[in-house]
Amino acid sequence: MAAEQQSPPFTRQLWAAAEPVYEAILGHPFIGGLTDGTLPRQAFRHFVVQDSHYLRDYARALAVCAAKAPTEQDVRAFADDAVGAIAAEQEMHGEFMAALGSDADQAAAEPVLPTTRAYTSYLLATVYGGSFAEALAAVLPCYWIYARVGERLLASSSPDPLYARWIATYGDEAFQTVVRRVLDLTDRIGEELSEAERRRATEHFTTTSRYEWMFWDAAWRGETWPV
Ligand SMILES: Cc1ncc(CO)c(N)n1
Numbered sequence: 001m002a003a004e005q006q007s008p009p010f011t012r013q014l015w016a017a018a019e020p021v022y023e024a025i026l027g028h029p030f031i032g033g034l035t036d037g038t039l040p041r042q043a044f045r046h047f048v049v050q051d052s053h054y055l056r057d058y059a060r061a062l063a064v065c066a067a068k069a070p071t072e073q074d075v076r077a078f079a080d081d082a083v084g085a086i087a088a089e090q091e092m093h094g095e096f097m098a099a100l101g102s103d104a105d106q107a108a109a110e111p112v113l114p115t116t117r118a119y120t121s122y123l124l125a126t127v128y129g130g131s132f133a134e135a136l137a138a139v140l141p142c143y144w145i146y147a148r149v150g151e152r153l154l155a156s157s158s159p160d161p162l163y164a165r166w167i168a169t170y171g172d173e174a175f176q177t178v179v180r181r182v183l184d185l186t187d188r189i190g191e192e193l194s195e196a197e198r199r200r201a202t203e204h205f206t207t208t209s210r211y212e213w214m215f216w217d218a219a220w221r222g223e224t225w226p227v
Contacts, residue, residue, distance in 0.1 A: 010190020018209040030220040037160035047219035055089035057120035064127040115218035119211040137201035147179040
């Protein structure tokens with residue numbers, strides 16, 4: 001019991017695992033190009049199309065978290081966030097695709113590429129097959145890394161209005177509030193976990209954090225299916 005009380009907040013332990021990935025994301029040319037406005041439209045378009053595919057499955061993953069959540073309030077919070085992910089996906093389709101001279105139908109018709117498929121498959125397998133703590137750890141980087149990246153980029157924003165708009169979405173106080181709530185829940189859940197359960201959850205968290213870096217990198221490289 002005493003050992004449990006001494007263990008650090010779970011979110012601190014998790015962030016320590018993700019910190020190198022977060023630094024790598026901030027140093028990635030996709031993020032650099034977003035802030036200085038030099039990111040080629042083609043790379044941004046790749047991101048927007050894949051992200052709309054991603055968010056559809058992410059919404060389902062959040063709905064599974066809702067189904068497994070411990071309290072009524074947590075069920076409601078994840079169900080709200082699932083709705084929020086669908087709204088974000090539709091906004092991506094609508095506003096961003098229109099600004100890129102395309103439309104929702106065109107985006108939906110484009111293939112789900114390898115990194116998107118790998119990330120969403122891992123997420124869905126973990127939330128369906130794992131405990132609530134594992135599910136939470138798997139979906140957490142999507143919230144937390146975007147909130148941290150958004151917050152960091154908001155200071156400099158971007159000379160490109162389209163990229164500035166993207167940055168504003170995630171740097172926005174409303175999104176920061178949503179993320180703080182999930183982090184509070186993570187610390188609450190973390191207190192009840194054994195060391196082995198913390199380790200398992202941390203592994204999911206590290207894996208999906210890496211997928212976050214890979215997601216930007218795939219857009220930057222213009223990833224395609226090799227065959
Ligand atoms: C890949 C990815 N991760 C996180 C977010 C934040 O919701 C997003 N929109 N897309």
